Amino acid sequence: MKITLLTVGKTDVRWVREGLELYVSRLSHYVRFALKEIPELKNVSAFTKEQIKEKEGELILSSLTAGDFVILLDERGRKYRSVEFADFIRERLNRGADMVFVVGGAYGFSQKVYSRADSMMSLSDMTFSHQMVRTIFAEQLYRACTIIRGEPYHHEG
Numbered sequence: 001m002k003i004t005l006l007t008v009g010k011t012d013v014r015w016v017r018e019g020l021e022l023y024v025s026r027l028s029h030y031v032r033f034a035l036k037e038i039p040e041l042k043n044v045s046a047f048t049k050e051q052i053k054e055k056e057g058e059l060i061l062s063s064l065t066a067g068d069f070v071i072l073l074d075e076r077g078r079k080y081r082s083v084e085f086a087d088f089i090r091e092r093l094n095r096g097a098d099m100v101f102v103v104g105g106a107y108g109f110s111q112k113v114y115s116r117a118d119s120m121m122s123l124s125d126m127t128f129s130h131q132m133v134r135t136i137f138a139e140q141l142y143r144a145c146t147i148i149r150g151e152p153y154h155h156e157g
Contacts, residue, residue: 002032002098003089003141006063007134008056008105009040016131023138030145031093035134038063040105049107057110060102068100070117072109073133077120082154085121085140086147093148101141103133 011017020035027033038059044052064070069092071077080088092099101121102113123136146153 001093001096002034003027004034004036004068004098004100005103005134005137005141006036006038006060006100007103008038008060008130010037011131011134013131016135019135020138023135023142026142027138027145030142030149033141036063050110052105053107053110054112056105056107057113060104060109060113061116064100064116065098067097069095069097069119071099071101072113072117072120073101073103073123073137074109074120075122075127077122079122079125082140082143083147083156086144089141089144090148101137103130103137106130 011020024035041052041055123133128136143154
């Protein structure tokens with residue numbers, strides 16, 4: 001069982017990348033985890049937002065396999081408390097299917113990507129840059145892994 005964080009574009013903000021790398025390295029002690037970055041589209045100034053979402057969507061869909069359980073990180077998705085997210089991860093791990101969490105580009109997802117998704121989750125009612133979401137998600141996944149193992153990282157109050 002593997003968990004992948006699939007993103008559109010590189011993490012090019014240095015401090016965001018450093019935070020992401022920190023949690024990716026910590027996750028390796030708990031679960032098979034991969035970060036996969038789809039190259040950002042080039043020469044898109046003449047494209048509409050919808051055309052950009054469609055082209056990014058094609059790249060996202062081509063990165064998935066039929067057996068992947070796909071969760072979109074989307075503002076309209078389900079919100080979890082950290083303990084609930086740990087329960088979700090534990091339950092999915094027990095089923096054995098690979099999970100792919102997807103962070104879209106600046107304009108979100110195409111309808112085809114929404115149609116392929118098995119689930120959607122939101123990290124907050126607030127909007128974060130699509131780069132920052134990567135680090136926030138990796139920290140929350142790490143937190144979920146420590147909750148599953150009963151380690152003292154998370155403090156429920």
